[in-house]
Amino acid sequence: MYNFTLYMTTDCNFKCQYCYEDYHNHYQLNEKTLVDSLEFMMNYGDRGKVLIDFLGGEPLLKKDLIYKAVAYIKDNYPEREVKYYITTNCSMMDDRFIAFMKENHFTVRLSFDGNKETHDLNRVAKDGVSCYEKIFENIMKVKDSGLNFSVRMTVTENTIPYMFENICYLHEHGLDNICMIMDVYLKICDELKAEFEKQVGQILRYYLAEAAAGRVFTIDQFDGKMFNMLCDFGNCFGMCDAGIGNFKIFPNGQIYPCGFLTSNEKYCIGNIKEGVDIRKAKLIAMSNFDKTDPKCKGCTIRDFCHGMKCGYMNFINTGKINVPSDAECIFEHIFYKAMVQILEYYLQQPIEIVREKLGVYIDYIQEEDLKFSEFGEKIAKRLSDEK
Ligand code: SF4
Numbered sequence: 199m200y201n202f203t204l205y206m207t208t209d210c211n212f213k214c215q216y217c218y219e220d221y222h223n224h225y226q227l228n229e230k231t232l233v234d235s236l237e238f239m240m241n242y243g244d245r246g247k248v249l250i251d252f253l254g255g256e257p258l259l260k261k262d263l264i265y266k267a268v269a270y271i272k273d274n275y276p277e278r279e280v281k282y283y284i285t286t287n288c289s290m291m292d293d294r295f296i297a298f299m300k301e302n303h304f305t306v307r308l309s310f311d312g313n314k315e316t317h318d319l320n321r322v323a324k325d326g327v328s329c330y331e332k333i334f335e336n337i338m339k340v341k342d343s344g345l346n347f348s349v350r351m352t353v354t355e356n357t358i359p360y361m362f363e364n365i366c367y368l369h370e371h372g373l374d375n376i377c378m379i380m381d382v383y384l385k386i387c388d389e390l391k392a393e394f395e396k397q398v399g400q401i402l403r404y405y406l407a408e409a410a411a412g413r414v415f416t417i418d419q420f421d422g423k424m425f426n427m428l429c430d431f432g433n434c435f436g437m438c439d440a441g442i443g444n445f446k447i448f449p450n451g452q453i454y455p456c457g458f459l460t461s462n463e464k465y466c467i468g469n470i471k472e473g474v475d476i477r478k479a480k481l482i483a484m485s486n487f488d489k490t491d492p493k494c495k496g497c498t499i500r501d502f503c504h505g506m507k508c509g510y511m512n513f514i515n516t517g518k519i520n521v522p523s524d525a526e527c528i529f530e531h532i533f534y535k536a537m538v539q540i541l542e543y544y545l546q547q548p549i550e551i552v553r554e555k556l557g558v559y560i561d562y563i564q565e566e567d568l569k570f571s572e573f574g575e576k577i578a579k580r581l582s583d584e585k
Pocket residue numbers: 438439440444455456457458507508509510511
């Protein structure tokens with residue numbers, strides 16, 4: 199399976215304070231490059247399942263080309279399994295596009311930071327006018343359509359104090375699949391660390407109280423980390439497949455391993471006409487690996503740490519793919535402590551709940567002959583004792 203991100207444009211109708219996509223030149227995908235990009239994707243590798251993520255800038259600025267892309271694949275590759283994703287600020291969403299996404303089983307990632315006060319702190323439209331009400335209305339339409347969606351709530355220095363408030367806000371509005379995206383360039387001082395820890399503590403208590411009341415909702419930093427908590431991967435750096443099975447296709451047809459590298463041509467690993475140079479992709483990663491491993495040597499939560507996978511997020515901060523930023527390290531330790539409490543909570547729950555929440559991971563670890571972590575062993579034992 200290959201994972202392609204297709205940049206529809208590097209332009210956006212917003213100028214969010216924390217956006218890392220800082221392009222000097224704006225590129226727009228045109229119809230010819232779209233078709234060439236689709237041909238490249240559909241004929242790459244083993245021609246198996248393909249994941250296509252429409253991204254920008256703001257991809258809905260090129261809505262017409264998204265319609266054309268899906269129609270082209272349906273017409274020319276009707277037998278192929280293709281899964282579509284889109285990441286959007288939702289300001290330009292409309293009923294026709296929602297119906298189109300439904301028909302084609304899109305998964306939607308909505309960039310949305312929570313209530314109006316928080317949202318307007320960082321997510322401002324280029325014309326300076328807040329269009330919060332319109333975005334909120336569109337987000338509700340996406341939710342009500344039954345589409346598979348998640349909310350990407352970016353957390354920055356000025357929104358850390360409102361994290362809990364915004365998690366409550368999203369959950370109260372039925373936006374129950376939440377991913378907190380930490381600002382990659384965040385520098386963290388002691389005061390901010392204490393505030394972050396306080397906010398995560400409040401979120402954790404709320405998350406568990408809602409679970410206990412049967413109003414379960416999903417926070418990626420918790421639910422998405424269950425597997426990491428239950429499986430022992432050997433506690434080492436294990437970078438994602440950027441540039442190997444995961445490619446970013448720019449509007450000009452150039453290909454990059456990761457979105458964090460697309461603003462520098464030096465990291466271009468090919469193009470849609472000539473193909474990808476996998477050796478170069480590997481070389482970029484290997485030549486920026488620090489063998490001395492100064493920060494993480496001996497850390498006991500490496501299996502859990504996001505920094506042990508997201509190499510280019512580390513790279514843009516520290517210059518090394520295996521050296522996460524200080525902020526990332528602090529966040530991961532705090533999230534880890536929360537996860538310990540979540541698993542301890544589940545260990546106390548009736549067996550049906552344990553099975554429903556964690557059984558799938560335990561089964562997978564056993565089926566794939568992987569190793570259990572300490573938590574994994576405890577939960578597997580409970581499940582087998584109380585069959
Ligand atoms: S390095 Fe990080 S952001 Fe880049 S592709 Fe890998 S996981 Fe994604």
